[in-house]
Amino acid sequence: xxxVQRKAMLKAEGFFPxxxxxxxxxxxxxxxxxxxxxxxxxxxxxxxxxxNKVIKNAGVKLCFVNRQKSWREITAEVSTDNKGLVSxxxxxxxxxxxxxxxxxxxxKKFTAxxxxxxxxxxxxxxxxxxxxxxxxxxxxxQKIVAQKKAATTQKKKSQKVTPKSQRTYPLNKxxxKxxxKxxQKIVAxxxxxxxxxxxxxxxxxxxEDYTGRILGIVMSVDQFGKVNVNWTANTSNLQSWDMPFTNxxxxxxxxxxxxxxxxxxxxxxEAA
Numbered sequence: 001x002x003x004v005q006r007k008a009m010l011k012a013e014g015f016f017p018x019x020x021x022x023x024x025x026x027x028x029x030x031x032x033x034x035x036x037x038x039x040x041x042x043x044x045x046x047x048x049x050x051x052n053k054v055i056k057n058a059g060v061k062l063c064f065v066n067r068q069k070s071w072r073e074i075t076a077e078v079s080t081d082n083k084g085l086v087s088x089x090x091x092x093x094x095x096x097x098x099x100x101x102x103x104x105x106x107x108k109k110f111t112a113x114x115x116x117x118x119x120x121x122x123x124x125x126x127x128x129x130x131x132x133x134x135x136x137x138x139x140x141x142q143k144i145v146a147q148k149k150a151a152t153t154q155k156k157k158s159q160k161v162t163p164k165s166q167r168t169y170p171l172n173k174x175x176x177k178x179x180x181k182x183x184q185k186i187v188a189x190x191x192x193x194x195x196x197x198x199x200x201x202x203x204x205x206x207x208e209d210y211t212g213r214i215l216g217i218v219m220s221v222d223q224f225g226k227v228n229v230n231w232t233a234n235t236s237n238l239q240s241w242d243m244p245f246t247n248x249x250x251x252x253x254x255x256x257x258x259x260x261x262x263x264x265x266x267x268x269x270e271a272a
Contacts, residue, residue, distance in 0.1 A: 003047055003054055006082065013089060015043060025049050026056070030063075036096045038065050039108065041089065044077065058085050060092045062099070064108040064120045072110040072120040074099045076197060076215050076262050079232055095195060098264030115209045183252035185271040188259065190227050190247040194218040195263040198236075198244060202255045210236055211260065214243075221247060227259065 015029035027047045033039035044059040061077040075095055080088045100109040102119035109117050118124075186204075190196070196216050200208040216231040225247040231240070242257060248271070249256045258268065 003052055006045060006047065006054060006058070009082075009085065010043065010045060013086065015041075017045075021049070033062065033093060033096060036108075039063070039074070039096055040065060040071070041093060042071075043089070057081055060085075060088050062092060062096055064110065066107065066120045066122070072108070074108045074110045074120070076195065076211055077233075078195060078215060078217075091193075095263040100265060111209065111211055183250050185248055185250055186258075186268050187225070187248040187271045188261070188266050188268045190218055190221055190259055190261065190266070192218050192220055193263075194261050194266075196229060197260045197262055198238070198257055199260040200255065200257055204251050209260065210238070211262065214238065215262075216243075 010029050014031045016031065018028040018030065021028045021044075024044075025048055027045045027049050029043045029045055030040045033041055040063050042061050042063050046054055046056040046058045048055045057079040059077040059079040061073055062075040063071040064074050065071055075092060078088060078092060100117065101107070102109055102121065102123060105119060105121050105123040107119050107121040107123065110120050112118050194217070196218055197212075198210040198214045199206065200210075213234070213236040214231070215233040216229040219228045219230050221227050227245055227247055229243070229245075231243065234240075238257070244257050244259050247259070249258055
């Protein structure tokens with residue numbers, strides 16, 4: 001498809017070009033989301049602004065415009081060839097309803113550089129300091145009461161002395177072994193059509209999020225939980241054989257790479 005055809009397609013879908021691209025040389029297009037307020041559909045056209053030639057596939061994502069007029073990426077960018085561009089735009093638009101919303105100001109949430117999912121309006125800065133101060137005062141008073149209670153109990157114990165004739169000593173007492181934590185099966189609902197990335201956990205503790213570097217679309221899931229994924233982007237150091245391929249794993253494994261669903265809210269939980 002030529003540059004003229006791609007530009008005509010974007011214009012027909014209601015997209016307008018930006019004056020500049022802060023992250024590269026390709027031309028960026030965008031328009032308002034058809035239903036969601038403050039959400040824009042953004043497309044990296046893949047057309048170089050200097051040479052006016054197509055240098056890569058087009059990428060589609062959603063951005064939320066916050067109170068400071070800053071654009072926050074609320075979905076990962078998904079790339080496609082020319083034939084699938086129109087249908088991909090519709091799928092990305094539909095994925096907006098699966099993006100988490102702040103319960104305080106109702107703004108969309110996004111993944112910050114720290115890896116935390118936070119409010120796009122950063123509304124916690126208005127009330128977070130006051131709330132933290134109140135909690136600190138409460139915890140301090142509770143700590144003082146607990147210390148006084150412990151000191152009183154210790155004083156009473158030191159005053160009471162058991163006569164030697166009444167003392168008992170256990171013979172050959174064996175130290176009790178700590179019960180080992182049983183391994184658990186952890187599962188998540190992965191469905192065909194889900195937009196997915198990858199995340200790493202160690203000993204069931206979150207360690208790393210690959211959103212923005214790895215992206216794929218779930219093609220199928222069989223009765224045994226095997227997941228077939230079409231990985232459309234991978235700029236990480238992970239190889240294809242390292243990618244997750246099931247909707248479950250066992251906590252007995254020290255390190256696990258598991259799916260992270262981007263198109264809707266999905267939690268990993270212990271199997272029933």
